[in-house]
Amino acid sequence: EARAEAPLKLELDGIRNIPGTFGEPFRILELLPGTVPLVNGQPYVYIRGAPPSASVYLYDDIPVPLIFHSILGPSTVQPGLIGAIDVYSGAAPARYGGALGGVVSATRRPFADDRVHGEAELRIIDASALVNVPMPKQGSMTFGGRIGYPNLILNAVDVDANANYWDYQYRTGVDMSARSRFELIAIGARDDSVIDSEDPSETLALDLQYHRVDARFIGRVNRWSFIGSLLYGYDFSDVADASAQAIANASANIHRIGPRFWAIYGVRKAQLRLGGEMSALLGPANCVRGFQNISTPCDPEFAAEDRRLTGSAFADANVSATDWLDLSLGLRFDAWRTGQNLDMGVSPRARATFHAQEIADVFVGWGIGVRPATYSIPLPGLGDVPLEPGLQGANQTEGGVRFFLPYEITLETRGYLNIYRDLRFLDIFTEPEILDFSGLPVGLLGDSADGKSYGFEFLMQRPFDVGVSTLVSYTLGFSDLDANAILPGSPEGEQTFDYTPSYDVRHVLNAALGWQAKFGLILSARVFTRSGRAEGWVWLDPSGQVQQYVQRTPWFTRLDLMVAYEWSKPGRRMRVSFEWVNATLARDVQQIDSENSTDPACRIRWGTPAEECPLQFTTAIWYPNLSFRAIF
Secondary structure (H helix, E strand, O other): OHHHHOOEEEEHHHHOOOOOOOOOHHHHHHHOOOEEEOOOOOOOEEEOOEOHHHOEEEEOOEEOOOOEOOOOOOEOOOHHHEEEEEEEOOOOOOOOOOOOOOEEEEEEOOOOOOOOEEEEEEEOOEEEEEEEEEEOOOEEEEEEEEEEOOHHHHHHOOOOEEEEEEEEEEEEEEEEEOOEEEEEEEEEEEEEEEEOOOOOOOOEEEEEEEEEEEEEEEEEEOOEEEEEEEEEEEEEEEEEEOOOOOOOOEEEEEEEEEEEEEEEEEEOOEEEEEEEEEEEEEOOEEEOOOOOOOOOOOOHHHHOOOEEEEEEEEEEEEEEEEOOEEEEEEEEEEEEEEOOEEEEEEEEEEEEEEEEOOOEEEEEEEEEEEEEEOOOOOOOOOOOOOOEEEEEEEEEEEEEEEEEEOOOEEEEEEEEEEEEEEEOOOOOOEEEEEEOOOOOEEEEEEEEEEEEEEEEEEEEEEOOOOEEEEEEEEEEEEEEEEEEEEOOOOOOOEEEEEEOOOOOOOEEEEEEEEEEOOOOEEEEEEEEEEOOOEEEEEEEOOOOOEEEEEEEOOOEEEEEEEEEEEEEEOOEEEEEEEEEEOOOOOOOEEEEOOOOOOOHHHHHOOOOOOOOOOEEEOOOOOEEEEEEEEEO
């Protein structure tokens, strides 16, 4: 299955040795090819031109609506509960729905049933613990939790923010017979954060929480495995931006419940997976029309509907047609019902993998993805709930080759082309107002666009184990959109024009190198560098045509370092580590500095300046992390 579907797979222990991730498995996404960080230091990324909410995050097949805590961005799911991460950058199997970008799926970590196992970690920003207790009948019970106190480090590095968070995890499972098993999984998290708290006119407040409880029955009959699940969830979000420039105001208070079903049939050279789910969403979402920098779809009456239904059905098949060819085929149907509005989408998927003995795999993949018009950042009750009628669509194509080299080195190259329809894109670095020659607003940038992203990706990795390890990724990427300009005063009312989004970043490079000695010393470093993003503005020229001024910012380069020491005894292991994010104190561009420019075009943001505008830089975003971890 893994070779047929061609995901990128990374293991927990290796991820924990890469600086800049804080040991959080989901943050490995920042290092992979095809991704562009939303903001330096934050874990949310564009994947092949798709905004953060257009990607799907799962833990043990449970969608996670808030995958990262605010500010410093640790995961809301305990790292010790995760066994491995599978990443599909495009054309994911049909069992994964709602993805225009990528799919990040975390598998559960298996625990031996011989005794009690556990893990505890104390860091500068938080403390966490988990314990797994074996039970009769091949059963076990696992408890996990974390509480954050990041204000200690935020105050030390002079960041004007206040953040508090916690999360919890629980799972239990027991065999009911030789062919059946019952499992109960509960996860949840809460965030309460305020950014720019000293200036009331600039304050951004986030109050977020989610809870998921999944009761599932697993049965086996001959070559079939059956899984039936009842999933309950609660989502709450309250986003308030006093500046009306950073993020769109919105809120949600939603309960959801519904059944899920999978049936899996497997023989030596074939696997068939069938399934479906249905959910009732009870409660309103609220959004505000306007021109805040994050372009967010919003129909207030539509979003406030307190009764919604969603449903889906899929079929996945993996077939080893010959010793040198694997096929992965899938078809998915999704429907979203809000009030009297019904949106439906069909998503076929196909992938072929050709094996050149054990030396290389050559693969091609294609798929269609659809999702409703949602908030652009994945937040509880907003990231997957329709805020206005209509669907977004992506036509994803990729092809590449993966080499299996000596010394456990894998080398992979991919080319990709994603074509988007009605993409609710996210652009926080371009002013959404359209100005005329006098500097007065005459229109707004629309919140949806057609477009495409295409490029080339390279990945080389060697497992982070004893000895020398490495992970190097590079992306040469292009993104462009056919955007809509809304012009209330013009005869046509709107106009389509070529638009370069800020995430159109040509070059992104990540290089991590580690060395682990047999006696327990671990040294590792990571370099992140990217070329300049697109800054600028949209303006109306004297002939009535909408134009865009694009100015590329300078390259940004950051160095992260880690030193750790690990020692073990039979049945237990301890580790102390020091991690320094942005050891070079690099500063990124915040915006064009219009106030200190002498060029009239830069000052009023209209027309093309005679020379590039001056830039305003952020303060250096850096933070150390000292942690102590005990595993038993």
